[in-house]
Amino acid sequence: MTTRVPVAVEPTRDEHVVAAVEEAGGELVGLDQARVLVWLGDPDGFPALPDAVEWVALKTAGIEGFVNAGVLDDKRTWTNASGFYAENVAEHALALLLTGLRQIHTSIRDHWDKEPIDTAVRTLRGATVAIVGAGGIGVSLTPRLKAGGARVLAVNRSGRPVEGSDETLPSSRMDEVWRRTDHVVLAAPSTPETHHLINAESLAALPAHCWIVNVARGPLVDQHALYWALRGGEIAGAALDVTDPEPPAADDPLWSLPNCIITPHIANPSSGLTRELAPWVAENLRRFVAGAELISTVSADRDY
Amino acid sequence: MTTRVPVAVEPTRDEHVVAAVEEAGGELVGLDQARVLVWLGDPDGFPALPDAVEWVALKTAGIEGFVNAGVLDDKRTWTNASGFYAENVAEHALALLLTGLRQIHTSIRDHWDKEPIDTAVRTLRGATVAIVGAGGIGVSLTPRLKAGGARVLAVNRSGRPVEGSDETLPSSRMDEVWRRTDHVVLAAPSTPETHHLINAESLAALPAHCWIVNVARGPLVDQHALYWALRGGEIAGAALDVTDPEPPAADDPLWSLPNCIITPHIANPSSGLTRELAPWVAENLRRFVAGAELISTVSADRDY
Incomplete structure (x- = not known):
């Protein structure tokens, strides 16, 4: 029996993302038990990360807000949603x-x-x-x-x-x-x-x-x-x-x-956002489980 | 030397259509000398046709206006601009x-x-x-x-x-x-x-x-x-x-x-209309010269 990867989905446990996580081999847990954090919020309110978190998936394509807020570190892998939308x-x-x-x-x-x-x-x-x-x-x-x-x-x-x-x-x-x-x-x-x-x-x-x-x-x-x-x-x-x-x-x-x-920044409407994001979270989680390279990794110092 | 087909372009001698007619083997003439009439106007003002006119090319896709005005007859071939736009x-x-x-x-x-x-x-x-x-x-x-x-x-x-x-x-x-x-x-x-x-x-x-x-x-x-x-x-x-x-x-x-x-009936903007129409007039004129079947023929009694 395979152990399921403990994944936190915060700050809201969106139904589409949760379903994708579970389908891709993840188990929904609190952040204190997680190896993976799927962060569906803004830079404001981003939590202090336990060292056990190996990968953080951000929900947006542009991540300058997270970079400017000093959220990104080099202790783990970070992915954005570039290309997903x-x-x-x-x-x-x-x-x-x-x-x-x-x-x-x-x-x-x-x-x-x-x-x-x-x-x-x-x-x-x-x-x-x-x-x-x-x-x-x-x-x-x-x-x-x-x-x-x-x-x-x-x-x-x-x-x-x-x-x-x-x-x-x-x-x-x-x-x-x-x-x-x-x-x-x-x-x-x-x-x-x-x-x-x-x-x-x-x-x-x-x-x-x-x-x-x-x-x-x-x-x-x-x-x-x-x-x-x-x-x-x-x-x-x-x-x-x-x-x-x-x-x-x-x-x-x-x-x-x-x-x-x-138009009021609706090219990627938030109404459909988590639905669009979900299959990509699943794909990356499958890669994480398999030890493969993740899609769409980013770092704070990258001139992307 | 081939005789050029006498073509009338009325009520205005639009430059794009005239160029297309000449390129396709037509010679620009008055209606009284024409075998072909390219009518760029509305049903209002449509002229009495000499018997020598064998083909009339209308500029619009929908021709109910011409049908209702009793313009179409069965003495010659009529074409509309269906599909051209x-x-x-x-x-x-x-x-x-x-x-x-x-x-x-x-x-x-x-x-x-x-x-x-x-x-x-x-x-x-x-x-x-x-x-x-x-x-x-x-x-x-x-x-x-x-x-x-x-x-x-x-x-x-x-x-x-x-x-x-x-x-x-x-x-x-x-x-x-x-x-x-x-x-x-x-x-x-x-x-x-x-x-x-x-x-x-x-x-x-x-x-x-x-x-x-x-x-x-x-x-x-x-x-x-x-x-x-x-x-x-x-x-x-x-x-x-x-x-x-x-x-x-x-x-x-x-x-x-x-x-x-x-929108004010601009799907087929009149600003670009004759430019769009011109190559089709040329194609039909080449067919007319060659005695081939014309594209987009219509008749008053057709349930199109």
């Missing part, structure tokens, strides 16, 4: 891009003001879409864009070809990306390197018909520069699921722009 | 469905009201989408839906399998379609058979999470019944690019519903 986020990115291109936001606001709406409609077909930070989300988004007739220009650090894309460029060639793309989807993590990647200079290099979609993190965009570019028609529009800060202030001028769409 | 309309249908599922319309209206928006977000992944009237638009829409992880239930008159769909049902089994699908895209022509296909009964049979997208014709939907179904939460939402009448009256209660998205 990729399909969901990719779907939201496509939805935002199409809403903008097809002028659905304008239709909602201006009702049947047909002539100006009609002439502003653009198509994805034949357009080049740059996916900046083409990891899991990029791989999920690419076939959706290709099915819509777009060309995909992936951008990652190495420039190693991204599955399914038409071309991959390294991030060292960003200047070229801005000049060569029609639209931009931001899917990169928030790091010093990606801070204000969209700024006055990149906005000026992008074409006037460009839509920028951000499903990554707010700090990738210099919102002040974005505001003026949107107001001046330097680009066609922006669709943001993330902002800096979140939410934007009630009097943030971005709210008033007709060519700016903002 | 399929990619464009399919893109708009997907955009409308995703806008609804991802709650982008609600985000635009309610700003960062995160909790209720977040919990209302749904995904295309794993959902069944019925395409009712699966012709050219359906064939174009199917790979877009499949790339998004949906299952496609095509519905046509014959039930003959539609390319790429997971299952095709004949329209005689509509009752079953309403019960088995998650979402509905209407892409059928407006005929007596499709009049008020969406009515109190079909709305009651559809699931509460259902989104209905109409990129076909307004009369397919009983808007009174739709209003009450949307208001009562019988279905989740409707996204209409076409209505009956068009536009809806300014005080039409549909405008006030938070779960109804209306």
Whole structure:
């Protein structure tokens, strides 16, 4: 008879995650008895960890909050949820891009003001879409864009070809990306390197018909520069699921722009979050039981 | 030396269509000298046709306006633009469905009201989408839906399998379609058979999470019944690019519903219309020159 791995699921024993843990060979225990902690909460309230905890699974893709709070240590393995929500986020990115291109936001606001709406409609077909930070989300988004007739220009650090894309460029060639793309989807993590990647200079290099979609993190965009570019028609529009800060202030001028769409950080809706996460917790737990390498490990000092 | 076919392009000599005509072996002439008329106008103003005109190419997909105006006769061949705009309309249908599922319309209206928006977000992944009237638009829409992880239930008159769909049902089994699908895209022509296909009964049979997208014709939907179904939460939402009448009256209660998205008949935007149409005019003209069968012929008495 195999011994089951003692796993703590905190701060709430979510039904989907608990079922996945039990199915994958885990036994639900309190943190004081656990070898594994699945932490479904925020950095606030993260518990002091007993030394016996060998692996902590975090629920989010972006873990800068945990890093900044000093939660991560080097005494055990840490995993994030990068890639686990990729399909969901990719779907939201496509939805935002199409809403903008097809002028659905304008239709909602201006009702049947047909002539100006009609002439502003653009198509994805034949357009080049740059996916900046083409990891899991990029791989999920690419076939959706290709099915819509777009060309995909992936951008990652190495420039190693991204599955399914038409071309991959390294991030060292960003200047070229801005000049060569029609639209931009931001899917990169928030790091010093990606801070204000969209700024006055990149906005000026992008074409006037460009839509920028951000499903990554707010700090990738210099919102002040974005505001003026949107107001001046330097680009066609922006669709943001993330902002800096979140939410934007009630009097943030971005709210008033007709060519700016903002959704409240729902690309990965929390309503479905644990359901999405559960199979990945199970997969990693099976690997843990087997002594295999875990998926999506992170460390505090990694420049991810 | 081949004689060029005399073609009239009226009422405006659109540059894209004229270029396509000349490239395909046509010579631009006045209507009194023409064997072919490419009519880029509405039924109003349609000219008296000289007997020498053997073929008239109409610019729209739905031709009920021409039929009702008594324009079509049986003295020559008539073609419509069915299928020529399929990619464009399919893109708009997907955009409308995703806008609804991802709650982008609600985000635009309610700003960062995160909790209720977040919990209302749904995904295309794993959902069944019925395409009712699966012709050219359906064939174009199917790979877009499949790339998004949906299952496609095509519905046509014959039930003959539609390319790429997971299952095709004949329209005689509509009752079953309403019960088995998650979402509905209407892409059928407006005929007596499709009049008020969406009515109190079909709305009651559809699931509460259902989104209905109409990129076909307004009369397919009983808007009174739709209003009450949307208001009562019988279905989740409707996204209409076409209505009956068009536009809806300014005080039409549909405008006030938070779960109804209306775009002003722009699935096939007139801004790009002649550009989309041009290659098809060229293809049909090449066929005409070669004495081959034309694509997309129609007749007044056809129950299309």
